[in-house]
Amino acid sequence: xxxxxxxxxxxxxxxxSGDSLLxxxxxxxxxxxxxxxxxPGAVGGISGVAMVLLLALCAGRGAGxxxxxxxxxxxxxxxxxxxxxxxxxxxxxxxxxxxxLFTLGPLSATAREAAAVGMAVARTVALMVLLGVFTxxxxxxxxxxxxxxxxxxxxxxxxxVHRLALVVSATFRFIPVIAGELESIVKAQASRGADFGTGxxxxxxxxxxxxxxxxPVTVRALERAEVLAEAMEARCYTGKDRTRWVVYPxxxxxxxxxxxxxxxxxxxxxxxALLR
Numbered sequence: 600x601x602x603x604x605x606x607x608x609x610x611x612x613x614x615x616s617g618d619s620l621l622x623x624x625x626x627x628x629x630x631x632x633x634x635x636x637x638x639p640g641a642v643g644g645i646s647g648v649a650m651v652l653l654l655a656l657c658a659g660r661g662a663g664x665x666x667x668x669x670x671x672x673x674x675x676x677x678x679x680x681x682x683x684x685x686x687x688x689x690x691x692x693x694x695x696x697x698x699x700l701f702t703l704g705p706l707s708a709t710a711r712e713a714a715a716v717g718m719a720v721a722r723t724v725a726l727m728v729l730l731g732v733f734t735x736x737x738x739x740x741x742x743x744x745x746x747x748x749x750x751x752x753x754x755x756x757x758x759x760v761h762r763l764a765l766v767v768s769a770t771f772r773f774i775p776v777i778a779g780e781l782e783s784i785v786k787a788q789a790s791r792g793a794d795f796g797t798g799x800x801x802x803x804x805x806x807x808x809x810x811x812x813x814x815p816v817t818v819r820a821l822e823r824a825e826v827l828a829e830a831m832e833a834r835c836y837t838g839k840d841r842t843r844w845v846v847y848p849x850x851x852x853x854x855x856x857x858x859x860x861x862x863x864x865x866x867x868x869x870x871x872a873l874l875r
Contacts, residue, residue: 610672610731612774614738621662621736624856625847626745631860633733638867640725645718647867652725659732669731673724675778680723682810684716734771743768744845769827773820780819784812 616622621629636654639647656666688708697711737745746764747754754760 609675609775609778610669610735611727612734612771615662615664615735617663617736619662619736620850621658623850624853625748625849626737626741627748627847628849628853628857628860629733629737629741630745630749631857631864633729635860635864635867636729637726638864639871640722640729642871643867645721647870648718648721648725652721652728655725655729655732659728659735662732662736664732664735669728669735672731673727675781676723676727680720683719687712687716739768739772740845741847742771744843744847747843748847773823776823777816777820780823781812781816784815784819788812 636651640651643651656669659669660666685706688706695709695711697709700708700710700713702708734742743764746767747760750758750760750763
């Protein structure tokens with residue numbers, strides 16, 4: 600039954616209160632570091648991805664977030680990693696002359712394809728852990744207010760910053776909600792005899808079993824979004840001329856922490872350009 604518990608294993612979107620330095624930083628500073636660390640995690644090589652993963656785990660440890668909790672959030676994504684690898688090996692790359700690792704019927708894996716799959720999985724894991732740390736130290740209100748603070752200069756040009764902040768906040772909030780919906784659907788299918796949680800057939804069989812669930816999970820997500828939109832319309836929400844009374848005081852040395860994030864971001868772009 601533990602293999603069917605998705606909500607329990609989701610680390611993204613679950614806030615953990617605390618009084619650490621990372622918790623007390625303003626939302627804008629947290630966003631700056633999230634973007635700065637996402638750059639080497641998304642476009643860097645294996646060394647950059649490893650650095651992001653290590654920094655994210657250390658930051659989580661400093662904020663009182665257990666590394667096991669952050670890494671546990673990767674578990675629900677394992678069937679999708681297997682499915683992505685299957686599709687990668689099924690459709691070969693034109694012009695790929697690297698050494699063949701194995702051939703099994705229509706599947707043929709080369710060294711280049713294996714390296715691409717490994718890098719994609721490593722980047723996804725690093726970014727998931729990074730997002731897990733961010734949402735663990737940032738409440739839902741701070742997620743929305745941080746977007747407003749960062750994009751406040753663009754609001755004067757007519758950009759609907761408040762609506763954009765609401766979309767970002769709802770996106771993070773819906774991650775554990777969708778995980779709960781997936782868990783309820785999987786348990787309902789398993790109670791009717793579907794092959795979930797038995798471990799039979801290996802990882803490829805498990806990944807194939809989850810494919811039919813994409814449609815019902817998507818429908819449930821759209822239903823949730825429709826209910827949310829109707830509730831906002833019933834309250835005459837428009838997002839125009841919105842104000843707030845919440846003020847986030849800066850901790851000592853936070854300006855230097857922000858400057859360090861900008862320097863780190865610039866250095867990541869420079870290193871990536873030099874390596875290319």
